Amino acid sequence: MPFLILLLVATIAGSLVFLLGSRYPTPVVGQAPAQAAGEKLGHEAARHPWLSRTLRGRLDPASATGLALTIALVVAIGGGLVLGLLAYLMRTNAQLVSIDKSVGQWQVDHGTHLSTQALQRVTDLASTYAVVIVILVVAVAEFVRIPNKWVPVFLISVVVGEIVLVTTIKQLLDRVRPSFNPAAATLGPSFPSGHSATAAALYAAVALVVARRRPPRTRALIAGAAAAVAVAVACSRVMLGVHWLSDVIAGLAFGWAWFAICAIAFGGRFLSFGAPLKTATDIAASEGRSGSAPAVQP
Secondary structure, eight states, X not given: OHHHHHHHHHHHHHHHHHHHHHTXXXXXXXXHHHHHHHHHHHHHHHHOHHHHHHHHTTOSHHHHHXXXXXXXXXXXXXXXXXXXXXXXXXXXXXHHHHHHXXXXXXHXXXXXXXXXXXXXXXXXXXXHHHHHHXXXXXXXXXXXXXXXXXXXXXXXXXXHHHHHHHHHHHHHXXXXXXXXSGGGGGSOOOSXXXXXXXXXXXXXXXXXXXXXXXXXXXXXXXXXXXXXXHHHHHHHHHHXXXXXXXXXXXXXXXXXXXXXXXXXXXXHHHSOTTHXXXXXXXXXXXXXXXXXXXXXXX
């Protein structure tokens, strides 16, 4: 029963992400829609000197991604708020503690030897061994498909940064593990879930890299699969009795937030995030030299 619930929850999460991805209006990053947006911005910049000056400061990929990183920080703040709220509630809110205990007790009452083995296989998707293998395989395969030296650096940065930060937070908050599984007592502090954060950050990063130059529907499928794996790993940690429910929710929130920061920070180096800004800057400079700006279509 616990494993079936895990499959159901992971499937729902993956399907939601797939549906959202399928409806995303922009196809492949850096192609026609982004180019059109850059042209529109360029025409406007030619009419407004202050906007033109801002764009000139974003000529190179490092500057462009620095600007985009500001957007990622909004996502990071959201993840941080979830993490902070749960950290506060787990010590002050009896209802959250009760929910954590109820979910943990449910898995004890319904778990079997077979389901425990299956859950362990799922949780191993975020183990150190699996993480190393995934990074190596994806880095090599993607270098053959679309060579770029930044891909392995990106993947390693996502995982190493997440591990360091989560470990630090764990030590600061020092939440006690559940007592449902005796093995939990040997695993250190509980909040947030390291496996959940690793799964969220790593598989989102893998999806972003693998989805490069894929058709929109394929990209949506890849994103959905990454979300499903992360949620499945998070569920397995609760159902194995080594984490509270609030631990894994916080882990997912943190992992995705950290991934967003890394994705934008590295985006200009292998995802052409800087292309629309360069287009806008070129157009603004050209129209500025001519001394006139063509009328912008409504």
